[in-house]
Amino acid sequence: MAAVDVAIVGGGLVGLATAHRLLERRPDLHVVVLEAEDAVGTQQSSRNSGVLHAGLYYAPGSAKARWCTEGKRQMEAFCDEHGVPVERNGKVVVAVDRSELDGLHRLAQRAAENGVEVEPLDAAGLREYEPHVTGVAGLWSPSTAVTDFGAVARTLERLVTGAGGEVRTGTRVTGIDERNDVVRVTTTAGDVEARTLVTCAGLQADRIAAMTGEPIEERIVPFRGSWLVLRPELSDLVRSNIYPVPVGGGLPFLGVHLTRRIDGAVWIGPNAVLAGSRAGRRPFDVDLDDARDIATFPGIWKLARRHLTVGVGEIWRDRNLSAMIREVQRYVPAITVDDVSRGPWGVRAQLVSPSGDLVDDFTLRGSGRVLHVLNAPSPAATASLAIGAELRDRVLGRG
Ligand SMILES: Cc1cc2nc3c(=O)[nH]c(=O)nc-3n(C[C@H](O)[C@H](O)[C@H](O)COP(=O)(O)OP(=O)(O)OC[C@H]3O[C@@H](n4cnc5c(N)ncnc54)[C@H](O)[C@@H]3O)c2cc1C
Structure with a gap:
C-alpha cells in the first residue's frame, strides 16, 4: 500500500479547512480526509448558531482571540469568493440592569484589547439597533455576521476533491499505529498509511488522540x-443578534x-x-x-x-x-x-x-508525524480556516 502524504481524521470544518489549506499551498500532496458519517460536517459543524464571531470575548493573546479575528476575516473572504451567503447583521450585548454594567465594561475593554470594534450604547441607543430590547446599556458589534456553516463544509469538500484530495465518508477510524516512517490508520473501510496524520475528530478528539498513545489527562x-x-x-422582533452579558465564573x-x-x-x-x-x-x-x-x-x-x-x-x-x-x-x-x-x-x-x-483555549497537541486538535469549541467554526492554516504550517514545517 502506497502511503498518502497527509491523512486527516474528521470531515468537520476544522479537518476540511486543513485539507483545503494544505492543497492550496501544495497541490502535489496526496491528502485524504477520513470521515465516519455518510456526509461531511454533520456534527458540530452544521449544528451550531451560525454566527461569525467578531472576537470580543477571548483572552487577549490566546489562540481563540488570534484565530477568531483572523479566521473570521478569512471565512468572510472565502464565502464571498465561493458564493456562500453571509449576512453582516451585527450584534448587541445587553446589560439588563446596573448590576451587569461592570461585566459590560470588562467586555468593552477586552474587545478593545483584541482590536475588535464595539460601540457603547445607552438605553436609547440600544433601542435604535433593536427596538424590542430592554436594558440600561449595551454594546454594538458591527462586524458580527451569520452564515451557513453546513454550506461552508460542503464547499470545502468540493474544493478539496477538485484539487485532487480525497474525502472518504462512511470511513470510521478504529485504530492508529505509529511506525518508524508511516502511520497506519485502521478504518471500517480499509487501512490507510500516511506520512503525517492530523486528527480533527471533534467529540471523539480525546479517544482518537489516545489511539496514538498520546498521554491525555483531559x-x-x-x-x-x-x-x-x-x-x-x-421574526422582525429581532434584527441582528442579541446576547446577554456573559456570566463569567x-x-x-x-x-x-x-x-x-x-x-x-x-x-x-x-x-x-x-x-x-x-x-x-x-x-x-x-x-x-x-x-x-x-x-x-x-x-x-x-x-x-x-x-x-x-x-x-x-x-x-x-x-x-x-x-x-x-x-x-x-x-x-x-x-x-x-x-x-x-x-x-x-x-x-x-x-x-x-x-x-x-479548557477555554483551542488546544493543539502532538508533534512529529501526528498532530491532534484536542479542543476546538466555539468559535472554531468561525476560526476554522485560520486553524487549518496553522495546522498546514505545522505539517509542512516538518519538511
Ligand atoms: C450548540 C453549538 C453552537 C455553536 N455555535 C457556534 C457559532 O455560532 N459560531 C462558531 O464559530 N462556532 C460555534 N460552535 C462551535 C463550532 O460548531 C465547532 O467549534 C466546530 O464546528 C468544530 O469543528 P470540528 O471540525 O472540530 O468538529 P466536528 O464538526 O464535530 O467534526 C468532527 C468530525 O470528526 C468525525 N469523526 C469523529 N470520530 C471519527 C472517527 N473515529 N473516524 C472518522 N471520523 C470521525 C465526526 O463524524 C465529525 O464529522 C457551536 C457549537 C455547538 C455545538
Whole structure:
C-alpha cells in the first residue's frame, strides 16, 4: 500500500479547512480526509448558531482571540469568493440592569484589547439597533455576521476533491499505529498509511488522540445545546443578534441569546446541559460508553460541585419552556411561551481538565508525524480556516 502524504481524521470544518489549506499551498500532496458519517460536517459543524464571531470575548493573546479575528476575516473572504451567503447583521450585548454594567465594561475593554470594534450604547441607543430590547446599556458589534456553516463544509469538500484530495465518508477510524516512517490508520473501510496524520475528530478528539498513545489527562465532555425557534411571523422582533452579558465564573458559554439566522429565522438558545451521548441521534440519547467515561472522570465531579447552581438552572430551563422564556424576557419582554416552538439541538465538544476546569483555549497537541486538535469549541467554526492554516504550517514545517 502506497502511503498518502497527509491523512486527516474528521470531515468537520476544522479537518476540511486543513485539507483545503494544505492543497492550496501544495497541490502535489496526496491528502485524504477520513470521515465516519455518510456526509461531511454533520456534527458540530452544521449544528451550531451560525454566527461569525467578531472576537470580543477571548483572552487577549490566546489562540481563540488570534484565530477568531483572523479566521473570521478569512471565512468572510472565502464565502464571498465561493458564493456562500453571509449576512453582516451585527450584534448587541445587553446589560439588563446596573448590576451587569461592570461585566459590560470588562467586555468593552477586552474587545478593545483584541482590536475588535464595539460601540457603547445607552438605553436609547440600544433601542435604535433593536427596538424590542430592554436594558440600561449595551454594546454594538458591527462586524458580527451569520452564515451557513453546513454550506461552508460542503464547499470545502468540493474544493478539496477538485484539487485532487480525497474525502472518504462512511470511513470510521478504529485504530492508529505509529511506525518508524508511516502511520497506519485502521478504518471500517480499509487501512490507510500516511506520512503525517492530523486528527480533527471533534467529540471523539480525546479517544482518537489516545489511539496514538498520546498521554491525555483531559476528557471531552459533551454539552448539549438546544434552541427554541420564534414563530416566523414574529421574526422582525429581532434584527441582528442579541446576547446577554456573559456570566463569567470560568464558564465559556455565552448565555442564551437570539440569533437572526442567514434564512431570517430567529433561534433562541442554545442552553448547555451535560449530554448522555457524544453522537446521539436524538437529544436525550444515552450511550453507555460515553456515560461511563463521564461518570468515571474525576474532573466532571469537581466541575459539577463548582457550578452546581448554574448546572441545575440549565437543566431546569432545558425541561421547562416558561423558565427558558423568562430568561429571554429579561431583555426582549415581548416574546412569550406561545411565540416559540422547540427547535434543533447540537452537542458541543468541550475539553475538561482533571481538576474540573473547562479548557477555554483551542488546544493543539502532538508533534512529529501526528498532530491532534484536542479542543476546538466555539468559535472554531468561525476560526476554522485560520486553524487549518496553522495546522498546514505545522505539517509542512516538518519538511
Ligand atoms: C450548540 C453549538 C453552537 C455553536 N455555535 C457556534 C457559532 O455560532 N459560531 C462558531 O464559530 N462556532 C460555534 N460552535 C462551535 C463550532 O460548531 C465547532 O467549534 C466546530 O464546528 C468544530 O469543528 P470540528 O471540525 O472540530 O468538529 P466536528 O464538526 O464535530 O467534526 C468532527 C468530525 O470528526 C468525525 N469523526 C469523529 N470520530 C471519527 C472517527 N473515529 N473516524 C472518522 N471520523 C470521525 C465526526 O463524524 C465529525 O464529522 C457551536 C457549537 C455547538 C455545538
